[in-house]
Amino acid sequence: MDDSSGFSYFFLGLGIGVAVGIVFAPKSGEETRELIKEKAAEGSDYVKRRSQDLRYQAEDLVDRGKTAVNQQKEQLNAAVDAGKQAYREAVSNVGPAPEAI
Numbered sequence: 001m002d003d004s005s006g007f008s009y010f011f012l013g014l015g016i017g018v019a020v021g022i023v024f025a026p027k028s029g030e031e032t033r034e035l036i037k038e039k040a041a042e043g044s045d046y047v048k049r050r051s052q053d054l055r056y057q058a059e060d061l062v063d064r065g066k067t068a069v070n071q072q073k074e075q076l077n078a079a080v081d082a083g084k085q086a087y088r089e090a091v092s093n094v095g096p097a098p099e100a101i
Helices: 003-023 029-094
Strands: none
Touching: 003 029
8 A cells, every 4th residue: 555545544534533523422513613623723733843843853953964064074174185295295205216327
Protein backbone atom coordinates (compact mmCIF):
# COMPACT_ATOMS: atom_id res chain seq x y z
CA MET A 1 0.00 0.00 0.00
CA ASP A 2 1.53 3.31 -1.02
CA ASP A 3 1.50 6.44 1.15
CA SER A 4 -1.32 8.26 -0.65
CA SER A 5 -3.59 5.25 -0.28
CA GLY A 6 -2.69 4.99 3.40
CA PHE A 7 -3.55 8.62 3.98
CA SER A 8 -6.87 8.30 2.20
CA TYR A 9 -7.80 5.26 4.33
CA PHE A 10 -6.76 7.16 7.46
CA PHE A 11 -8.95 10.15 6.62
CA LEU A 12 -11.83 7.90 5.61
CA GLY A 13 -11.62 6.13 8.98
CA LEU A 14 -11.34 9.45 10.77
CA GLY A 15 -14.46 10.76 9.05
CA ILE A 16 -16.44 7.61 9.80
CA GLY A 17 -15.31 7.73 13.42
CA VAL A 18 -16.37 11.35 13.80
CA ALA A 19 -19.75 10.64 12.20
CA VAL A 20 -20.41 7.63 14.45
CA GLY A 21 -19.27 9.62 17.47
CA ILE A 22 -21.66 12.44 16.69
CA VAL A 23 -24.60 10.11 16.07
CA PHE A 24 -24.09 8.12 19.28
CA ALA A 25 -22.88 11.00 21.45
CA PRO A 26 -24.49 11.13 24.91
CA LYS A 27 -24.49 14.93 24.79
CA SER A 28 -26.78 17.35 23.03
CA GLY A 29 -25.92 18.67 19.60
CA GLU A 30 -24.81 22.03 20.96
CA GLU A 31 -22.56 20.42 23.59
CA THR A 32 -21.15 18.07 20.98
CA ARG A 33 -20.41 20.92 18.57
CA GLU A 34 -18.71 22.84 21.38
CA LEU A 35 -16.63 19.78 22.26
CA ILE A 36 -15.64 19.33 18.61
CA LYS A 37 -14.71 23.00 18.39
CA GLU A 38 -12.55 22.73 21.53
CA LYS A 39 -10.83 19.59 20.30
CA ALA A 40 -10.19 21.18 16.92
CA ALA A 41 -8.65 24.20 18.66
CA GLU A 42 -6.50 21.90 20.80
CA GLY A 43 -5.39 20.04 17.67
CA SER A 44 -4.58 23.30 15.94
CA ASP A 45 -2.56 24.50 18.93
CA TYR A 46 -0.70 21.19 19.04
CA VAL A 47 0.17 21.42 15.35
CA LYS A 48 1.39 25.00 15.79
CA ARG A 49 3.54 24.06 18.80
CA ARG A 50 4.92 21.00 17.06
CA SER A 51 5.75 22.92 13.87
CA GLN A 52 7.49 25.60 15.96
CA ASP A 53 9.52 22.91 17.73
CA LEU A 54 10.45 21.33 14.42
CA ARG A 55 11.45 24.72 13.03
CA TYR A 56 13.76 25.32 16.00
CA GLN A 57 15.26 21.86 15.62
CA ALA A 58 15.83 22.44 11.91
CA GLU A 59 17.46 25.81 12.57
CA ASP A 60 19.71 24.18 15.18
CA LEU A 61 20.71 21.45 12.73
CA VAL A 62 21.48 24.03 10.05
CA ASP A 63 23.59 26.06 12.48
CA ARG A 64 25.52 22.98 13.60
CA GLY A 65 26.01 21.97 9.97
CA LYS A 66 27.36 25.40 9.07
CA THR A 67 29.73 25.26 12.03
CA ALA A 68 30.98 21.81 11.02
CA VAL A 69 31.48 22.92 7.40
CA ASN A 70 33.38 26.03 8.50
CA GLN A 71 35.64 23.94 10.76
CA GLN A 72 36.37 21.52 7.92
CA LYS A 73 37.04 24.44 5.59
CA GLU A 74 39.51 25.95 8.05
CA GLN A 75 41.26 22.60 8.49
CA LEU A 76 41.49 22.13 4.73
CA ASN A 77 42.87 25.65 4.25
CA ALA A 78 45.44 25.02 6.98
CA ALA A 79 46.47 21.74 5.34
CA VAL A 80 46.79 23.41 1.92
CA ASP A 81 48.87 26.23 3.40
CA ALA A 82 51.10 23.73 5.19
CA GLY A 83 51.54 21.80 1.92
CA LYS A 84 52.46 24.98 0.05
CA GLN A 85 54.96 25.93 2.72
CA ALA A 86 56.50 22.45 2.69
CA TYR A 87 56.79 22.62 -1.10
CA ARG A 88 58.49 26.04 -0.95
CA GLU A 89 60.96 24.78 1.62
CA ALA A 90 61.71 21.64 -0.38
CA VAL A 91 62.26 23.62 -3.58
CA SER A 92 64.50 26.19 -1.87
CA ASN A 93 66.65 23.46 -0.25
CA VAL A 94 67.34 21.67 -3.55
CA GLY A 95 69.70 24.29 -4.88
CA PRO A 96 70.81 24.78 -8.48
CA ALA A 97 70.73 21.84 -10.87
CA PRO A 98 74.14 20.36 -11.82
CA GLU A 99 75.41 21.22 -15.30
CA ALA A 100 75.32 18.60 -18.01
CA ILE A 101 78.71 17.27 -19.07
